[in-house]
Amino acid sequence: MYDADWGQVLATLTPPDPGTPTVKCRHGWEFQLDDIPYPTIVSEREWVCDKANRVPWSQTISFIGTIVGGMIMGRIADKFGRLPALICANTLGFFGSLGTTFTDGFWDFVICRFLVGMSIDTCFIMLYIIIMEYVGTTHRTWVANLSIAMFFGGGCVLLPFMALWISNWRTLSIVMSIPSLLVLLAPFTIPESTRWYVSRGKVEKAVKMLHRFEKVNKTKIPKDALDEFVTVATAAQESGDSIKILFKIPSLRTMLLLLMSTFMAIAVIFDILIRLSETLGGDFFITFALASATEIPATLVVILLLDRFGRRLLVCSPLVVGAVLSLTAAFVPRGVPSVALAIAARFFNNMAYNVIIQWTPELLPTTVRATGASSVHVSAYFTVMLSPFIVYSVSILVINISKLMCTAVRSTDVYRPLEH
Structure with a gap:
């Protein structure tokens, strides 16, 4: 605020001179809660x-938590199983989200959001991988994506109205x-991945899990098929469990880098x-x-197009x-035109997003x-860390434009009629 005699300003309805020194606002704020x-x-x-x-920094620190959590939980999932990683991620998310409600400052808040960030991707991707490793290729697309549409999509639609209803x-x-x-x-309802058991040399546990499916599906695996599975699983266990193998093999390295950049x-x-929904x-x-x-x-x-036209086309074209x-939305008026373009952009972006999260585990060794x-x-969250600042830059741009406009107004006689 200007370090001015505000009594004089109100008495004369003359704004302070643009060269007046500024100080921090002294009397706090009153917020108009419209949006x-x-x-x-x-x-x-x-x-x-x-x-x-502090707003973009708190969000970015949460994304840093996602990066740390992804590296730790991914390693846990490959070494100790998909379920332990899933349980750890959701537990961290619970305590981080609950702890947020008891914060009263900045650093305690961002620590809790860091914990939430550690869970935010793993709690989804681990369950997705379990589905991918159990469902055959002919049913994988509709099973994996229909669950996203119903639960992720449905949850996102309900969230704003839940927030409005709770209003706290x-x-x-x-x-x-x-x-x-x-x-x-989860340990009582979700089966550990049989493919993971086989990849770790735990063939007996894999067979035990298959027998559990026999009871659930009320069907019997033919003995010769089960014997062949045991023979093949024992003889053809994939060697090496280090992420390094993805970078040692040129084709895998190129594939991984392209997936990351996309x-x-x-x-x-x-x-x-x-x-940008608010702006x-x-x-x-x-x-x-x-x-x-x-x-x-x-x-x-x-679901309708993926197996017909392939992964590459349905990632690149919608993107x-x-x-x-x-880009077009940036040059149209705010309101219905910008909202319509943003919603359409989100539609195509969702298509690309859903395809690449299915495509990625399909290409990677178990x-x-x-x-x-x-x-x-x-890798995606390294760029997402920048998104709060990209959005925050809009506010900085608006403030600078407002300052320029105010300077232009002060250079005219627009205030003289107010004096009378």
Whole structure:
């Protein structure tokens, strides 16, 4: 604020001279809760003006947690099993999300969000890998993607209305943390991957798991097929369980680097489109819900087309179309036009996202599948770390334009009629 005599300013309705020194705002803030009609952590802790950078930093530190969690959990999944990694990730997410509600500053908040970040990708990718390793290639596309459409897409659509109904960020954090506890039922309901057992030389446990499926499916595996499975699994165990083998073999190394760079582009667009929901115009909650709802039809299109046209075409084409739509949205008025283009861009970006998360584990050897998939996801979060600052740069741009406009206004006689 200007270090001015504000009594004089109000008495004369003459603004301070542009050369007046500035000081930090002395009297706190009152927030007009329009777009989000309840206090948020930003308004509650006054993370605005000189503290506004705490918002993107808190989000970026959460993404750093995702990178750390992805590297640790991927290694746990390949060495100790998919289920232990899944349980660890969800447990971290529960305590991090619950702990967030008890914070009252910046550093305690970002530590809790770091823990949430450690879980945020692994809790999804581990369950996805288990599905991929059990379902045959003819059914893999619709089984994996239909679950994304129903649960991820449905959850994203419900989230803004749940937030609006609860109207308290602390309560919302508690409510969102509770489902993570369902992971405690995982050892009793979700089977460990048979492919992982075989890759670790645990053929007997793999056979035991197959017998468990016999009971569930009420069918019997032919003895000759089971004997052949044991023979092949024992003789053809993949050697080496280090991520290094992906970089030692030229074809695998090239494939991994291409997957990483592609996923980087998809992930940063995906995250930025979510964060821009509030700045596109229109109702924030409706815009968020409509953009999230595109997950369902996008996934259905993937189910119909993926096995027909292949992975490469359905990653590259939607990614290019989504990028063009995002670029176009920058040059249209805020409101319906920008919202429509952003929603369309999200639709195509969702298609590319769903395809690449299926394509990645399909291309990786079983022994390093979780570590490799986590590495690809982790690489994406290196770029996603920048997305809060990309969105935050919009605010900086608006502030600088406002300053220029104010300077231009002061150079005219526009204030003279106010004096009378």
